[in-house]
Amino acid sequence: MAGDSSDIPLHIPDAPHRPGDESEFADWPWKPEDLEMLEIDCSAEESSEHAIGLVRVLGDDNKASGKWNPELPTEDLKKGLEHMLRLRIFDDRMMKMQRTGKLSFYMRSFGEEAVAIAQTMALETQDWLFPTYRQPGAQFVRGRDMVSMICHCIGNEEDNVKGRQMPVHYTYKEGRFISVSSPVGTQFSQAVGVALASRYKELDEVTITWIGDGASAEGDYHYALNFAAIFKAPVILNIVNNQWAISTHSNFASGLQNFAIRGIPYGIPSIRVDGNDFLALFSVTRWARQRAARGLGPTHIEVLTYRAGAHSSSDDPSRYRPRDENEYWPGGDPIDRLKDHLISIGEWTEKDHDKLSEKLDNEVMAAYKEAVKFGDLANGPYPSSDAIFTEVYETPPWHLMEQWDEMKKWRED
């Protein structure tokens, strides 16, 4: 009988594939030629095709084409490739060190190296970056010394956050890279405030922020879109859909298969971009920056990618997804694709690539050796435990001073 729902079970979604299943993804129907450039002052509705589709520049053959081709100088492409490879080698080294107890914990950007690196390269140096733990690569673009990054991760005496945060929770104000926080999503709505402060001060500064597909189920994602739209904040709001939030598939974060279009009903022009395509990412971000800088407000971007590695050093993805699923991702690998592109235009060779890898390997090893001179988590020395009490407030109040004195009596010096 119509309307009788007594035999319909409770619907609980599941991931498309679990351990033991064949890995597969549908082929992408999108090509670099599909989408026109958007007018800089387009409305949210006018961006619909770009939200439903996928902005690509590198085709299946990794040649660049289409209206979104940023026509970047070869030197910039090589720089992007170098930073991505630097991050991958850095991550691999740090992961090895984590396994030997030199770090408590680590998180790689494996498979997502293009995201922060291409997007930060598309910005100006005065722009604010408000990252999650999966965008450390932005710091290389902003010139952070690798030794200082390692000192943070291994929690030694030179850790600029003084042993207070877990590894990968970087802070780098000099590079306008704002402190990473563990609660997922909080930075997204805060970034709107950062952007509004820049606008209030009438400065040419744009803020970029990122959130994961999983964290987009938090209230902060929705606060951010709403405030950004209402106050026309000069902010670039990226939702990095890497398919997985630890073991939670993206279909637990939204009833849609597409995250980009969620920006449209908020009144924000929205674009989906291939997150493993360095050129497309660069292009879309540069476009969004122009909008923001001209007072046209926020842009919402779904960065479509795949978390090729584990969530963190504490995670084993073979427990909840096919072991080789990353190899089937239609977007491929961001480093391989830019490398192939450079080779295809005659600007790069396998030999160049090997030479670069070797150089970066040496760079990372040298930085690591330099960093451990200041101690590591396994052996110390650590930052002084006085740092428990400092910078809780600008000036410690009496109750902290008393407890600090008590701690000093009991600690092992």
Next chain:
Amino acid sequence: MSNMNMVESVNSALDTMLSNDEDVIIFGEDVGYFGGVFRTSDGLQEKFGKHRVFDSPLSEGGIAATAFGMGINGLRPVVEIQFADYIFPAYDQIVNEMAKVRHRSGGEFWCPVTIRTPAGGGIRGGHHHSQSPEAQFTHTPGLKVVYCSTPYNAKGLLISAIEDNDPVIFLEPKRCYRGPFYGDPHNVPTWSGHPEAEVPESHYSIPLGEARLALEGDDCTVIAWGTMVHVCEQAIKDSGISCDLIDLQTLVPWDREAIEKSISKTGRCVIVHEAPKTSGFGAEMVASIQERCFWSLESPIERVTGWDTPFPHTTEWDYMPGPDRIAAAIAKTQED
């Protein structure tokens, strides 16, 4: 000097800070064009412009997050949460973000935000317009917590809160916006003629962390904050017992020295708050006082508080501590 009620003195503090510091910016629900549901920002948008004083969406989490971002990027936001009962969507942003960013970033970023919020009962507000959630914030390192009680201390403390470089939760006892409340709902005076309603029009500040001696006496130390300061004043009169009445003003960091000094004189103590008893800030004070003043105490410390229940609507006078309960507690401390 002019006679102001607490709405006017809060407004005067905001006006003063908007004039003195271009980095001060005010937003929240209904605070802009309309001037706030309690009128505390009345006229400020017109005077300073929409870019300084504006309405926000109905989104406490978004308000706190936006204030956080503005704060770490050089502004000094003063935001209003329309009722303290509605602060909880912002709790994560306050507790995990504002309170910790200076520490977690190694001092590279800090968040000089003031969150003003009307709190407490006595306005027939039921359980979602009456709560006094100070203890939800005193338990969070990195926050300062202030609770004003009079027009004079509201302005002086609010200016200090805004000028402070740490995040401050600033609770305003809404029952006292337009007059002190002595515990009798049928006889509510205005602030007119009250000495604590003589408020300078210009800038002044009351340091955070200092208590105010509201009454001076010999035989008992009564400690309260917010509306309860005035209810205690009535109770002390009714009891006929000579008491120090300490208006705590700031809960974190609290003025332990003033309390020790008083108890070493009186040897007896009553602590009064509207909020529920269990894990209330009174419990923290009792613990500290017995650590420091054990040998001065002549009798057990008494607590008079709201019950460990939701705040009621029609029967709120049986919930809120009134002069009778407080006077009885004062009398009890005098027993040998």
